[in-house]
Amino acid sequence: MSLARYLIRRVVQVIPTFVGALFFMFILVRVLPGDPARLIAGPEALEEDVRRIRELLGLNKPLYVQFVDYMVSILRGDLGTSLKFGTPVINEILNRLPYTIALALVAESIALSVALPLGIISALRPRSKATYISSVISLTGSSVPIFWIALIFIYIFSVSLRILPSSGADSPRHIVLPSITLSLLLMGNLTRITRSAVIESLSSNHVLTALAKGLKYRVILIRHVLKNALIPIVTIMGIQIGSLLGGAIVTETVFAWPGIGSLLIDSIFYRDYPLIQGIILFIVLVFIVINIVVDVIYALIDPRIRDVLWRTS
């Protein structure tokens, strides 16, 4: 009831953002590079071929007509046809999506299983080894070039030790290296946010109240410290999963993981504009949807936010 109303309102709210993103993409692809038909056809193509492509893509119509056409077709779920594969763009994306989802979930789970305990312990014991490790991880996560560490991993585990495959997605073992690499990137932020959220929550006055009640330490930790620390953690998780579901572009490319990210890079090299456009729109859409999901989770955790969000409609 109120949740449904809230969801509808949020969806209505993001429509301008989404249309804005659409418009941005539209401008980017049709206006900036000069003549996309020429780009697609290549510099040596005959003028006639270029004209044919132009008509095929509807590029001969006025710009605003093109934009309206484009909007209408997108609303119908039609993202156009891939130039390279000759198949609907949406099919290409859906084919790759399971791989991207698998990689995103495995990587986020690995990152969480390290970052949560580490962040919590380092918050509870400020002068321990955990604090030191968590600050190293947090710095590494934000400083390491992911493509480079991926190559180092490949060299160690695939070339030297020969225990893990370096590319492709033929067996469950193939996901090990890409997901660990990716999780390294996620872990840093996650650890840092967890740590600071728990520290902040620990020092809040209601924890003192909980102590004064005589509650057991474990109960206080779970109920009054960790649950309150959840909001910033969920936020960063949401952002991470949101951007990963759009394909971990670099990681997927290095490990030739057949997800959406590597598809995007391929489509750029093929100059497959409908595909590029379709993928980017898809990623933006996923990002926006995840943001809404995160807001709903907030509301589920924090009754204050629930009241503010669900009542004002």
Add this chain to the structure above:
Amino acid sequence: MGEKVLEVISLRVYYDLPQGTVRAVDDVSLDVRRREVIGIAGESGSGKSTLALAITGLLRPPAKVVSGKVLFNGVDILRLSEDELRRIRGRKIGVIFQDPNTYLNPIYTSGFQVAEVFEAHRGIHAKKYLNEVVKLFRLVKIADPERRVYAYPHQLSGGMKQRVLISMAIAERPDLIVADEPTSALDVTIQSEIMDLLAEIREETNTSIVMITHDLALLFEVADRVAIMYAGKLVELGRASDLIKDPLHPYTKALLSILRYERKKKLTSIPGSIPSLINPPPGCRFHPRCPYAFSKCSKIEPKAVNIDGRLVACHLVGGSE
């Protein structure tokens, strides 16, 4: 004279800070008898809140008990293990904090948070105790208690939240309630309601109350005895009626004259300011602000002397030793 519920003996609590050691509570002794309301008053920074935390065993680093005892029903709670202390907190000693807005957890219902006290000491999940919480809410005069137990803190007014915190403190009928500035975050009209409520609760539950505040006017309305703290020291302790009639320590006199002068003004109008607790003035800590100070005051620290059951630490009172 009833039995002693609480006895604080020469307590010293220091904070080790990078800037130096803060002597927040410095050699303070006092006792609390059954059914007694004892008030502890002083300006902010006088160490009264530290004292409250020490009594409840809630001191956190960098605060450190340097010496002294806090005997609760004859047991020194400073020597208890964390778990033994836990069994006393909430069950034998209830605490009411200063700011009801931040001392309740925003993400749980008020009823649940009160019920947690029962969970802590009787086992079984807090949810099972909501009926008892309704009774408690009725006791602390929360209107519509059946509905209010399901209300979240942000849906309640400040006064209501303070009543929730009070119901938490009295839930297990403790022997002692420590109330640290229980009304300072509330409207003036609600302040006296809360004070009346505390007085009533004392009548009904036979509990002793340690009331910490900087608001003397409110304090004298409810307290049986009043202790005045200055810069980590207890300067005067006596029956509220005696103190108000005939204050002995110059600091108490100053406080009371302000009170008479302007009833609503807070205690900030004494000339000078409270001294640094890292480098307190030598001798009597009040001497730089004391209108009666003489040479001895800046050299020798006055010891508390007992005059007809009143304790006063001043060279002017009780003569030389």
Add this chain to the structure above:
Amino acid sequence: MEDELILRKVEEARKKRLKEMWSVFKNNRMAYLASYVLVAMYLMALVGIFITPYDPYDFDLSRARQAPSLSHPLGTDELGRDILSRIIAGAKYTLGISLMSVTIGALIGVMLGLISGYMGGLVDTVIQRAVDVALAFPTILLAIALIAALGQGVVSLIIAIAVSTFPVYARLVRGSVLQVINEDYIAVVKLLGKDPWYIMFKHVLPNITSPIIVQSTYYMGLAILLTSSLGFLGLGAPPPTPEWGSMIGSGRVYLFSSPHIVVSPGIFILVTALACNLVGDGLRDALDPKSRMFIRRV
């Protein structure tokens, strides 16, 4: 008269705050050390081309893929070029592109944020909606989308990274402006009848420089990683530019036999990005230890 006095006081307080910030920063040994590393890296970018032991572009297949030795301390790459020379010469690209794009992104973002926060109303709404759109793209995706549209090259790389950094500045600055604008002294300045641009630049901006600097330091690190990632993907500086990420990208084919080609440029990227983050942490702690408003990397 009195108004001028107030303004002078505000100015003095600001200088004092900066001084305090600097002394706290200097006490953070890691951050202080990292700031020297950064300076060294930028010096290298500045004079690099003059101090390379070999010509970074001079290829000779006969000495291709040599392991590190005395004459080639970091070995040679797939075309026989000296890797150390290429790294030294390449600093100009990796660091230069990052610096340029962060500067441009910051300028645009700060301008938009100032206008948005100071003007409010419709202008604010329009700018913030545009920022919303930009923030709807994951950072690297926005950069890739722009490069796909603009075509490959150093200039489009700079534009792409600048565009992907500006929205956060716009948000940050707008927030700070809204805080500052309610301070009494701004009201005083307004009463003196100065025009809004003057007030924005002379009185609002100086008061929000520290958060901008902190954010920029983090973004330098991020931009270095972005630049090199795009270079690695083949979307960045085109060959034979010795941009560090591109070097790794073209060397990765030989990972099996000659891992040294990819190892050393990566270490330089890592160290520089790490230095940026350490300096950023140091500055942030000096500015406000509790602050969580800065974004290190998403």
